[in-house]
Amino acid sequence: MSPDRDQGQTRADGRDRDHGQDRATAQDRAMGQGRAVGQDRAMGPGRPPANRSRMSRGRGFVQQLVLLVSLVLLWLMLWDSITVVTVVTGIVLAYVITRVFYLPPVVLSGRFNVWHALVFGLWFLYSVLSASIEVAWYAFRRKAVGAGSVVACDLRTSSDLVLTLIADTASLIPGSIIIDSDRAMGMLYLHYLDCDSEEKVRKAKAQVYYIEELLIRTLGSHRDLAALRARPDPLTETEGGRS
Numbered sequence: 001m002s003p004d005r006d007q008g009q010t011r012a013d014g015r016d017r018d019h020g021q022d023r024a025t026a027q028d029r030a031m032g033q034g035r036a037v038g039q040d041r042a043m044g045p046g047r048p049p050a051n052r053s054r055m056s057r058g059r060g061f062v063q064q065l066v067l068l069v070s071l072v073l074l075w076l077m078l079w080d081s082i083t084v085v086t087v088v089t090g091i092v093l094a095y096v097i098t099r100v101f102y103l104p105p106v107v108l109s110g111r112f113n114v115w116h117a118l119v120f121g122l123w124f125l126y127s128v129l130s131a132s133i134e135v136a137w138y139a140f141r142r143k144a145v146g147a148g149s150v151v152a153c154d155l156r157t158s159s160d161l162v163l164t165l166i167a168d169t170a171s172l173i174p175g176s177i178i179i180d181s182d183r184a185m186g187m188l189y190l191h192y193l194d195c196d197s198e199e200k201v202r203k204a205k206a207q208v209y210y211i212e213e214l215l216i217r218t219l220g221s222h223r224d225l226a227a228l229r230a231r232p233d234p235l236t237e238t239e240g241g242r243s
Helices: 003-043 050-079 084-100 114-138 160-172 198-219 222-230
Strands: 149-154 176-182 187-192
Touching: 050 084, 050 160, 114 160, 114 198, 149 198, 160 176, 160 187, 160 198, 187 198, 198 222
Parallel strands: none
Antiparallel strands: 149 187, 176 187
């Protein structure tokens, strides 16, 4: 056999080996992709990663803890006393309520402003003190107390937590009490003592809207903050709420 034929045969064998290696590599890649796809299918399309599951569990624990603390604080406010008995009974009742009765999830906004919380706390203490003196004066003055009024407030918040805090805060200030709420429409209905004129009705509404503003700036969501900017003064709107 001539040298040229030997070299041609060698080149052909080399090309065959190269093609064989390429085919083997392509098959390996296809098998690897198939295994990866199979693993993805085994995991399921909607299965969250492990770190996301841990974050969800941690967020759920924080939300449940906030709910328990809020219920205990509400219990202490109802008793108007902080003792070992009231604290222990509040914790037990809060645990039983959250385990036995169905409650909607408490959705937190993920933000908390310390400065606005301090402003809210100081304003609340001042309002309770001044309203207590005013209501006590009604019992001693000779002039009769004016008729009360039921005031409807069209709130700007879409948070159940903020709406509940508004109702609790307004009810804790002497002279006003929450009588009804419309969660779907975001309405609060309160009864105010000595509220027999248009000016006093506007003053009562202004108090509720100011409570809402303070709470939104303290722990409201970005959606609530946007609604607050869109409706800075609900008292200037037409009758029935939004213009």
